[in-house]
Ligand SMILES: Nc1ncnc2c1ncn2[C@@H]1O[C@H](COP(=O)(O)OP(=O)(O)OP(=O)(O)O)[C@@H](O)[C@H]1O
Ligand code: SF4
């Protein structure tokens with residue numbers, strides 16, 4: 158298996174590829190080209206949404222971490238788990254899952270409940286204040302899904318000002334994580350390994366992680382699917398033992414309903430007291446609604462939770478079990494855990510006033526613009542594209558290796574493809590040549 | 603001088619597709635690298651114009667002309683026309699039916715918003731024949 162674009166973990170297996178081109182057509186940023194039937198090329202516009210993996214009928218595309226999961230017992234191993242992990246073992250309660258991770262060799266398991274609560278508090282506060290200050294335009298857009306933010310940067314840069322200028326929950330956790338761990342275990346920060354278990358391909362693409370702190374602090378990210386078998390095995394073994402032999406840390410006991418709900422579509426806004434809010438999931442739906450917001454629609458909405466995965470992170474490409482099954486299990490658990498708060502409001506308010514929750518948006522925006530450089534077209538090239546399209550009159554057959562005729566024409570004008578690649582033009586030319594020959598034959602006779 | 607001209611049709615009462623023309627125009631402007639602030643204003647004007655044709659007008663079209671220094675948006679329809687233009691331009695004036703109001707339209711802000719967002723704005727209408735709205739945007743404009 159070869160790794161195509163070094164900055165991303167989209168793995169493409171030429172031997173499995175059947176050259177159908179479905180991946181190319183669903184790519185929301187038109188970042189895929191397939192030449193000579195099966196050479197797959199990923200362009201810089203890849204946002205890591207995972208749609209290509211989802212639709213590939215032959216399993217040729219995988220979004221994977223590039224490091225194997227081995228736990229070094231000589232180091233202090235810490236794992237940050239996505240709330241979605243708790244949905245992947247229906248019938249199991251979160252403490253059993255954390256116990257399984259400890260048995261695998263992790264010294265500390267960190268779940269995000271408190272940080273989600275902090276984020277929701279900060280978001281709610283910002284929105285309430287924004288009603289007076291009008292600092293940011295309505296509707297505000299959730300900063301949580303990194304793929305949404307990249308999509309906005311590439312296709313809707315005019316909407317970047319709508320993105321809530323707050324740190325994502327995991328970033329709140331990371332700020333002084335290594336120091337805290339080294340204090341707790343009495344070790345040096347360099348002897349700590351921080352892993353992240355996630356349903357989200359955008360977390361395994363380390364270079365494009367949204368913030369410097371993630372690149373700096375998280376050493377390795379693994380999909381839930383790549384640790385599932387091992388974890389399952391350890392959980393099963395635990396079941397046959399006396400549970401008391403595995404001491405449970407207090408933090409594990411504080412997992413809240415908010416955390417469990419987080420991975421569901423609407424799970425972010427469910428923990429916030431904002432009436433004029435809505436939740437949208439799926440890449441195509443996300444794009445449709447971003448288009449509409451750009452037309453000035455939904456100005457009466459205050460907050461929109463966008464997730465590019467269908468049914469939100471429970472439908473993340475690196476999950477294992479069916480998303481609706483996961484949702485059903487989680488809904489049951491929420492009833493047990495409730496949606497209460499763990500943290501003190503006074504303390505949170507003080508943190509908010511101290512600026513603890515705010516992210517350096519300007520810096521992030523300029524970084525995003527650098528990550529996704531734009532290749533604009535001139536009016537002349539646009540006219541050339543129209544001329545080519547007029548000449549082809551194609552059916553978006555994608556034999557040329559581009560997702561549709563327009564993208565092909567753009568590639569041609571940019572000098573990245575050759576008009577000769579168009580099979581429709583070639584066929585028409587052949588037919589005309591044939592006619593000429595026939596006619597020439599006729600006149601001879 | 604290079605000018606890019608595109609035309610899109612708008613159909614009476616075709617709610618489902620209202621906005622599509624403005625989205626296409628928006629994407630065209632993005633590919634050309636026009637500033638987001640300007641694209642935003644063109645998109646808002648295009649969409650309000652499209653909605654007016656769908657709701658109050660008849661069949662119509664929206665034409666966009668992109669020149670190196672400016673963008674021209676022309677929206678025409680063959681609907682019932684507007685009897686009193688100054689009244690129609692008043693903030694809050696609307697003849698939208700109950701059905702449209704329930705869908706969140708009919709605040710009477712469309713035309714005033716178009717005027718506000720465009721660098722130049724002209725409207726003429728003949729009762730029984732139709733309405734033309736013409737809007738210009740300067741690519742060097744500093745308007746936000
Ligand atoms: N193309 C048109 N044809 C006929 N009448 C029109 C047309 N455009 C606007 N009008 C009339 O002008 C009025 C004001 O238009 P405007 O766009 O400002 O508000 P609206 O469309 O009623 O509500 P909103 O745009 O806020 O949803 C309309 O209610 C309608 O009576
Ligand atoms: S929806 Fe969730 S899992 Fe999917 S890309 Fe966004 S953050 Fe990642």
Ligand SMILES: [Mg+2]
Nearest residue numbers: 653654712713
């Ligand atoms: Mg209107």
